């Protein structure tokens with residue numbers, strides 16, 4: 001092993017022991033690693049072998065080293081064992097056999113072959129400059145490719161100079177909130193309910209966060225009083241409704257800065273997708289998207305299309321929060337989109353998720369309220385607050401990972417129920433997850 005020690009010759013035994021302790025504490029001598037033999041270290045440092053032997057013995061007594069008869073001396077591992085690798089199902093230690101978590105795509109559908117081919121093409125052809133620090137706005141190639149893709153697929157009005165790449169939508173939202181704060185906007189409204197992770201991210205960027213109710217037509221725009229607002233207009237998360245056309249117009253007329261979280265716009269099953277709200281007012285709307293639903297959240301690939309006035313402040317804020325994701329992944333995504341592989345993959349996923357949604361809706365008990373439009377990767381099953389409160393314990397009993405609405409709402413009297421994510425399990429596990437869900441529903445009282 002590399003035995004670098006911050007030690008000055010002539011320092012004596014005590015100094016040598018201090019240097020070895022520091023190397024272990026700072027992780028340069030890693031837990032479990034075999035340490036240099038006393039002979040080799042004594043030779044390297046120009047000290048008597050006996051000095052090293054005594055230092056090792058002292059450090060073994062202190063618990064830094066582990067010695068045992070006939071085996072090499074190692075750095076002790078007590079309390080510093082490597083983290084256990086996740087099982088085949090991923091996400092660390094799995095406590096659940098089945099999952100119906102919203103917000104996650106089927107990890108088994110990740111297009112490994114197409115991604116590998118795209119990465120290989122990128123590595124074969126890209127310039128050496130791709131391995132340097134990248135452009136803080138993200139790769140020009142991906143920004144150009146996304147500009148064309150978003151115009152074609154989502155009707156976004158987009159000039160590549162206004163596209164920036166972020167580490168997922170989450171980092172993009174933080175940067176937008178920080179930039180707005182700098183420009184004097186310190187309150188952001190969110191739909192009530194909406195994903196609480198994003199409320200926390202906005203708060204972390206200095207925004208005061210408030211909720212605005214959602215009804216069957218989406219955000220109740222007349223209740224909006226904040227200078228900025230985040231909306232999931234195409235498919236409200238989690239209620240599943242679409243922002244009605246007259247509300248879209250009313251919203252852009254409020255003059256608020258609108259952040260449009262287009263998190264699952266590619267997944268609409270009954271008819272053509274609702275186009276992006278951004279097209280109505282490109283100078284008022286920040287359009288945000290990500291590859292977290294279409295490909296994988298692990299890629300941390302997200303994008304923003306910004307009003308011109310926000311480009312520089314948002315890029316500055318992105319730089320302060322770590323900058324864009326790895327250039328090679330950005331280029332692989334650009335390659336996948338321009339080769340047609342991305343569209344093919346999204347179509348394949350759309351077919352799969354649509355059939356799961358149909359199976360799920362057909363299996364649900366009759367007489368429930370409509371679960372939102374046929375779109376996205378989740379649906380909301382409304383329940384009374386008292387029934388919702390029983391869900392976590394019952395779901396645990398059936399080893400089903402399941403989300404409820406109440407952690408995501410502002411108004412304690414707002415909607416309640418279960419948010420069923422039908423994409424999260426792998427294809428072979430979907431039947432088991434659905435059975436587990438139906439068993440959970442069966443165990444709930446029927447006054448819901």
Ligand SMILES: Cc1ncc(COP(=O)(O)O)c(C=O)c1O
Pocket residue numbers: 102103104167168169170171195232237261263289290291292297301302
């Ligand atoms: C409403 C909503 N928006 C956006 C995202 C994507 O976030 P990110 O790109 O940070 O993974 C998610 C993912 O769960 C989501 O549920």
